[in-house]
Amino acid sequence: xxxxxxxxxxxxxxxxxxxxKDVNLPFQIRMRDGGFQHVHGNVVVSVTLPHHxxxxxxxxxxxxxxxxxxxxxxxxxxxxxxxxLCSHLEVSAAEISLKFRYFLPVPAPVSGIVGYLDYxxxxxxxxxxxxxxxxFQLGAEIPVLSLCPCSKEISAYGAHNQxxxxxxxxxxxxxxxxxxxxxxxxxxxxxxxxxxxxxxxxEDEKYVTxxxxxxPKFVEDILRDSVLALRxxxxxxxxQVEVESYESIHNHSAFASHVEEAAD
Numbered sequence: 062x063x064x065x066x067x068x069x070x071x072x073x074x075x076x077x078x079x080x081x082k083d084v085n086l087p088f089q090i091r092m093r094d095g096g097f098q099h100v101h102g103n104v105v106v107s108v109t110l111p112h113h114x115x116x117x118x119x120x121x122x123x124x125x126x127x128x129x130x131x132x133x134x135x136x137x138x139x140x141x142x143x144x145x146l147c148s149h150l151e152v153s154a155a156e157i158s159l160k161f162r163y164f165l166p167v168p169a170p171v172s173g174i175v176g177y178l179d180y181x182x183x184x185x186x187x188x189x190x191x192x193x194x195x196x197f198q199l200g201a202e203i204p205v206l207s208l209c210p211c212s213k214e215i216s217a218y219g220a221h222n223q224x225x226x227x228x229x230x231x232x233x234x235x236x237x238x239x240x241x242x243x244x245x246x247x248x249x250x251x252x253x254x255x256x257x258x259x260x261x262x263x264e265d266e267k268y269v270t271x272x273x274x275x276x277p278k279f280v281e282d283i284l285r286d287s288v289l290a291l292r293x294x295x296x297x298x299x300x301q302v303e304v305e306s307y308e309s310i311h312n313h314s315a316f317a318s319h320v321e322e323a324a325d
Contacts, residue, residue, distance in 0.1 A: 074112055075109065076109065078107040078109070078156065079108060079110045079117050080105070081104070081105070081107075082105045083105070084103070084106065084126060085102070086126055086130045087102065087131075088102035088129075088130050088134060088161060089133040089134065090133070090135070090161060091133045092241075092243070093242075093244070097133035098163065100162060100163060101162065102130070102160070102161045104158065104159050104160075106122055106126065106146070106155070106156070106157045106158075107157075108147070108150055108154065108156075109154045111151075111153075117150060121146075121149055125146060135184075135239070136184065136186070136199070139157060139159070139184050139186040139197060140195045142186075143155040143186055144188055144190070144193075146188075153191075154187065154188065154190070155187070156187045156188075157184070157186050158183060159183065159184045159185075160181060160182070160183045161183075162179045162180070162182075163179065163180050164177040164179050165180065167256075169258050169260050169261055170258065170268045170269065170272075171265045172262045172264055174262065176258070176259030176260035178204075178257065178258070180204075180242075181200075181201065182199075182200065183199070183230070184197070184199065185197070185198040185200060196232065197232070198230050198232050199233065199240060200228075200230040200231075202226055202227070202228045203229075203246055204224055204225070204257045205224070205227060205249075205256060205257060206222060206224060206225070206254050206257060206273050207223060207225040207273075207279075207306050208222040209221050209279065210277035210279060210282075213277045220277065221309050221310045222274075222309065223306060223308055224257065225253055226304070226307075227252060227253070227303075230300065231299070232298050232299045232323070233297055233298060234296055240294065244294075248291070249287055249290060249291075252283055252290055253283050254272075254273040254283075255269050255272045255276065280304050280305075280306045280316060280317045281317050283304045284318070288319050299322050301318070301319070301321075302318065302319055303318040304316060304318075
């Protein structure tokens with residue numbers, strides 16, 4: 062059959078990104094304990110398109126993604142997926158973002174009852190050939206509790222509190238110095254006024270309420286503490302982090318963000 066995509070294009074324009082968005086597939090994510098977790102993955106994947114190609118072969122994207130959906134993956138497999146894309150499509154660069162809900166067991170602070178809390182994880186990678194350069198970023202969104210220091214200071218009793226989200230994307234030193242998603246979550250889940258727990262009995266709820274009250278934080282405080290925590294991890298070379306507070310007494314959110322590049 063005629064391969065229209067491979068026909069020559071005479072306009073002389075290279076396309077930096079062409080690919081697929083919102084691809085939903087099952088994936089298996091490698092875990093720190095050696096196992097893997099079945100997740101629902103949402104993928105954005107793209108390649109460069111040389112100026113002389115009329116189009117890319119989108120079916121090959123799907124064929125490759127589906128072939129990897131049944132294998133446990135981490136940063137190493139992300140690199141291999143992108144290298145295969147570059148080879149199969151004869152392009153110089155490929156890029157992928159894989160987002161997924163990742164569940165971890167979290168015991169309640171007093172009763173110890175274990176429940177599963179879901180976090181948003183992300184694997185993001187860019188691969189270039191012929192150099193073989195690979196840039197990988199690990200992302201996470203972590204829910205925390207925030208309690209307003211101003212509200213506590215000016216009120217005769219009580220203070221408004223709400224959920225907040227810490228979102229980060231980190232670039233690590235590879236190979237041989239892998240930072241697991243579980244470790245990134247553990248690093249940041251304690252940076253709010255109090256961590257979030259999936260199951261709370263009355264004694265746990267009392268603990269969370271009082272712990273947050275004793276540890277009030279503005280969105281700026283949570284951001285700065287998150288920056289210090291990320292800086293303390295030697296495997297992290299650069300990062301971006303944002304904190305969003307879903308305000309309970311306003312019809313809007315408050316946020317703060319910070320970007321830190323690798324030191325040369």
